Amino acid sequence: EVQLLESGGGLAQPGGSLRLSCAASGFTFNNFGMSWVRQTPGKGLEWVSLINAGGDTFYADSGKGRFSISRDNSKNTLSLQLNSLRVDDTAVYYCVGGPDGLAYWGRGTLVTVSS
Protein backbone atom coordinates (compact mmCIF):
# COMPACT_ATOMS: atom_id res chain seq x y z
CA GLU A 1 0.00 0.00 0.00
CA VAL A 2 1.33 3.42 -0.96
CA GLN A 3 1.74 5.81 1.94
CA LEU A 4 2.94 9.39 2.08
CA LEU A 5 3.14 10.77 5.60
CA GLU A 6 3.82 14.47 6.07
CA SER A 7 5.12 16.07 9.23
CA GLY A 8 6.61 19.35 10.37
CA GLY A 9 3.67 21.69 9.99
CA GLY A 10 2.63 24.08 12.71
CA LEU A 11 2.50 27.71 13.70
CA ALA A 12 5.20 30.08 12.53
CA GLN A 13 5.57 33.83 12.75
CA PRO A 14 5.88 35.97 9.64
CA GLY A 15 9.51 35.86 8.58
CA GLY A 16 10.03 32.55 10.32
CA SER A 17 10.93 29.10 9.04
CA LEU A 18 9.57 25.58 9.04
CA ARG A 19 10.83 22.31 7.59
CA LEU A 20 8.29 19.87 6.21
CA SER A 21 9.10 16.20 5.76
CA CYS A 22 7.36 13.37 3.93
CA ALA A 23 8.02 9.68 4.52
CA ALA A 24 7.17 7.55 1.51
CA SER A 25 6.53 3.82 1.31
CA GLY A 26 4.84 1.26 -0.90
CA PHE A 27 6.38 2.35 -4.20
CA THR A 28 9.81 2.79 -5.78
CA PHE A 29 10.44 6.31 -4.47
CA ASN A 30 13.62 7.03 -6.41
CA ASN A 31 11.90 6.36 -9.75
CA PHE A 32 9.49 9.26 -9.52
CA GLY A 33 9.40 13.02 -9.30
CA MET A 34 7.91 14.32 -6.07
CA SER A 35 6.07 17.58 -5.45
CA TRP A 36 4.62 19.70 -2.72
CA VAL A 37 1.13 21.07 -3.39
CA ARG A 38 -0.69 23.40 -1.03
CA GLN A 39 -4.31 24.30 -0.45
CA THR A 40 -5.74 27.14 1.54
CA PRO A 41 -8.85 25.95 3.43
CA GLY A 42 -11.85 26.26 1.16
CA LYS A 43 -9.74 27.20 -1.86
CA GLY A 44 -8.09 25.47 -4.80
CA LEU A 45 -4.85 23.58 -5.25
CA GLU A 46 -1.54 25.37 -5.79
CA TRP A 47 1.63 23.62 -6.89
CA VAL A 48 4.61 24.69 -4.79
CA SER A 49 7.69 22.75 -5.89
CA LEU A 50 8.93 19.64 -7.69
CA ILE A 51 12.08 17.57 -7.52
CA ASN A 52 12.41 15.05 -10.33
CA ALA A 53 13.98 11.62 -10.16
CA GLY A 54 17.29 13.08 -11.27
CA GLY A 55 17.32 15.72 -8.53
CA ASP A 56 16.41 18.75 -10.65
CA THR A 57 14.28 21.24 -8.74
CA PHE A 58 11.48 23.54 -9.84
CA TYR A 59 9.53 26.17 -7.91
CA ALA A 60 6.37 28.19 -8.28
CA ASP A 61 7.03 31.92 -8.44
CA SER A 62 5.46 32.31 -4.98
CA GLY A 63 8.24 30.29 -3.38
CA LYS A 64 11.30 31.06 -5.46
CA GLY A 65 14.16 32.19 -3.27
CA ARG A 66 12.29 31.27 -0.08
CA PHE A 67 11.53 27.54 -0.35
CA SER A 68 13.94 24.66 -0.94
CA ILE A 69 12.95 21.12 -1.87
CA SER A 70 15.16 18.09 -1.38
CA ARG A 71 14.96 14.32 -1.32
CA ASP A 72 16.87 11.48 0.32
CA ASN A 73 16.41 8.37 -1.77
CA SER A 74 18.24 6.23 0.80
CA LYS A 75 15.54 7.06 3.34
CA ASN A 76 12.59 7.52 0.95
CA THR A 77 11.97 10.98 2.29
CA LEU A 78 11.04 14.31 0.73
CA SER A 79 11.59 17.63 2.44
CA LEU A 80 10.57 21.25 1.96
CA GLN A 81 12.39 24.04 3.78
CA LEU A 82 10.15 27.07 4.14
CA ASN A 83 11.96 30.34 4.90
CA SER A 84 10.83 33.97 5.14
CA LEU A 85 7.28 32.77 5.69
CA ARG A 86 4.40 35.09 4.90
CA VAL A 87 0.81 35.10 6.11
CA ASP A 88 -0.34 34.01 2.66
CA ASP A 89 1.77 30.84 2.94
CA THR A 90 -0.85 29.55 5.38
CA ALA A 91 -2.21 26.33 3.88
CA VAL A 92 -2.33 22.56 4.06
CA TYR A 93 0.81 21.25 2.36
CA TYR A 94 0.50 17.92 0.58
CA CYS A 95 3.34 15.59 -0.39
CA VAL A 96 2.56 14.27 -3.88
CA GLY A 97 4.24 11.98 -6.38
CA GLY A 98 4.25 8.79 -8.38
CA PRO A 99 3.10 8.14 -11.95
CA ASP A 100 1.99 11.24 -13.82
CA GLY A 101 3.49 13.20 -10.94
CA LEU A 102 0.21 13.41 -9.03
CA ALA A 103 -0.88 9.78 -8.49
CA TYR A 104 -0.11 9.53 -4.78
CA TRP A 105 -1.12 12.10 -2.13
CA GLY A 106 -0.44 12.33 1.57
CA ARG A 107 -3.06 13.59 4.01
CA GLY A 108 -1.29 16.92 4.34
CA THR A 109 0.24 19.00 7.11
CA LEU A 110 -1.13 22.40 8.14
CA VAL A 111 1.17 25.40 8.11
CA THR A 112 -0.17 28.50 9.83
CA VAL A 113 1.74 31.76 9.56
CA SER A 114 0.51 34.33 12.03
CA SER A 115 1.83 36.78 14.56
Place this chain on the structure above:
Amino acid sequence: QTGLTQPPSVSKGLGQTATITCTGKSSNVGNQGAVWLQQIRGHPPKLLSGRNNGRPSGISERFSASRSGNTASLTIADLQPEDEADYYCSAWDSSLWAHVFGTGTRVTVL
Protein backbone atom coordinates in the same frame (compact mmCIF):
# COMPACT_ATOMS: atom_id res chain seq x y z
CA GLN B 1 1.87 31.05 -12.87
CA THR B 2 -1.41 31.16 -14.75
CA GLY B 3 -3.88 28.39 -14.13
CA LEU B 4 -6.18 26.24 -16.22
CA THR B 5 -9.79 27.35 -16.63
CA GLN B 6 -12.66 25.21 -15.39
CA PRO B 7 -16.34 26.03 -14.82
CA PRO B 8 -16.95 26.80 -11.12
CA SER B 9 -19.84 24.38 -10.82
CA VAL B 10 -21.82 21.68 -12.60
CA SER B 11 -25.17 20.39 -11.36
CA LYS B 12 -26.91 17.34 -12.82
CA GLY B 13 -29.55 14.87 -11.77
CA LEU B 14 -28.99 11.39 -10.37
CA GLY B 15 -28.05 9.03 -13.19
CA GLN B 16 -27.31 11.82 -15.65
CA THR B 17 -23.98 12.61 -17.28
CA ALA B 18 -21.76 15.53 -16.29
CA THR B 19 -18.91 16.90 -18.35
CA ILE B 20 -16.22 19.21 -16.98
CA THR B 21 -13.88 21.11 -19.27
CA CYS B 22 -10.35 22.31 -18.61
CA THR B 23 -8.90 24.91 -20.95
CA GLY B 24 -5.21 25.62 -21.09
CA LYS B 25 -2.52 26.44 -23.62
CA SER B 26 -0.35 24.64 -26.11
CA SER B 27 2.46 24.69 -23.54
CA ASN B 28 0.47 22.70 -21.00
CA VAL B 29 -2.76 20.82 -21.85
CA GLY B 30 -2.13 20.91 -25.59
CA ASN B 31 1.38 19.52 -25.29
CA GLN B 32 1.55 17.51 -22.09
CA GLY B 33 -2.02 16.37 -21.59
CA ALA B 34 -3.91 16.78 -18.34
CA VAL B 35 -4.63 14.69 -15.28
CA TRP B 36 -7.90 14.79 -13.37
CA LEU B 37 -8.29 14.72 -9.61
CA GLN B 38 -11.31 14.29 -7.35
CA GLN B 39 -11.39 15.86 -3.91
CA ILE B 40 -14.16 14.89 -1.55
CA ARG B 41 -14.59 17.41 1.24
CA GLY B 42 -12.20 16.80 4.09
CA HIS B 43 -9.98 14.43 2.11
CA PRO B 44 -6.87 14.80 -0.02
CA PRO B 45 -7.27 14.74 -3.80
CA LYS B 46 -7.36 11.41 -5.62
CA LEU B 47 -6.15 10.74 -9.17
CA LEU B 48 -9.00 9.83 -11.52
CA SER B 49 -7.22 9.93 -14.86
CA GLY B 50 -3.62 10.15 -16.00
CA ARG B 51 -2.10 12.23 -18.83
CA ASN B 52 -2.82 9.46 -21.32
CA ASN B 53 -6.48 9.47 -20.20
CA GLY B 54 -6.05 6.11 -18.51
CA ARG B 55 -7.75 5.31 -15.21
CA PRO B 56 -5.70 4.09 -12.24
CA SER B 57 -6.68 0.77 -10.74
CA GLY B 58 -9.87 1.00 -8.75
CA ILE B 59 -11.34 4.03 -10.51
CA SER B 60 -14.85 3.48 -11.83
CA GLU B 61 -15.41 3.15 -15.57
CA ARG B 62 -18.02 5.88 -15.16
CA PHE B 63 -15.14 8.36 -15.25
CA SER B 64 -13.62 9.01 -18.66
CA ALA B 65 -11.23 11.67 -19.91
CA SER B 66 -10.40 13.06 -23.31
CA ARG B 67 -8.54 15.97 -24.91
CA SER B 68 -9.03 18.09 -27.99
CA GLY B 69 -6.35 20.66 -28.67
CA ASN B 70 -5.81 22.78 -25.57
CA THR B 71 -8.97 21.61 -23.83
CA ALA B 72 -9.26 18.49 -21.68
CA SER B 73 -12.60 17.05 -20.57
CA LEU B 74 -13.77 14.74 -17.80
CA THR B 75 -17.07 12.96 -18.24
CA ILE B 76 -18.88 11.35 -15.33
CA ALA B 77 -21.59 8.96 -16.47
CA ASP B 78 -24.53 7.72 -14.40
CA LEU B 79 -23.99 10.29 -11.66
CA GLN B 80 -24.17 8.96 -8.14
CA PRO B 81 -24.42 10.78 -4.79
CA GLU B 82 -20.83 9.81 -3.97
CA ASP B 83 -19.65 11.76 -7.03
CA GLU B 84 -20.38 15.04 -5.26
CA ALA B 85 -16.92 16.55 -4.93
CA ASP B 86 -14.52 19.12 -6.28
CA TYR B 87 -12.73 18.16 -9.47
CA TYR B 88 -9.40 19.59 -10.62
CA CYS B 89 -7.36 19.24 -13.76
CA SER B 90 -3.62 19.71 -13.83
CA ALA B 91 -0.85 19.74 -16.40
CA TRP B 92 2.88 20.34 -16.61
CA ASP B 93 3.64 23.60 -18.39
CA SER B 94 6.74 23.24 -20.52
CA SER B 95 7.17 27.01 -20.87
CA LEU B 96 6.80 27.84 -17.17
CA TRP B 97 8.58 24.68 -15.94
CA ALA B 98 5.76 24.32 -13.46
CA HIS B 99 2.66 22.26 -12.69
CA VAL B 100 -0.47 24.29 -13.23
CA PHE B 101 -3.83 23.43 -11.71
CA GLY B 102 -7.33 24.16 -12.85
CA THR B 103 -9.55 26.49 -10.89
CA GLY B 104 -11.69 23.57 -9.74
CA THR B 105 -15.28 22.51 -10.45
CA ARG B 106 -17.79 21.58 -7.79
CA VAL B 107 -20.13 18.83 -8.97
CA THR B 108 -23.55 18.64 -7.34
CA VAL B 109 -25.86 15.68 -7.86
CA LEU B 110 -29.48 16.82 -7.72
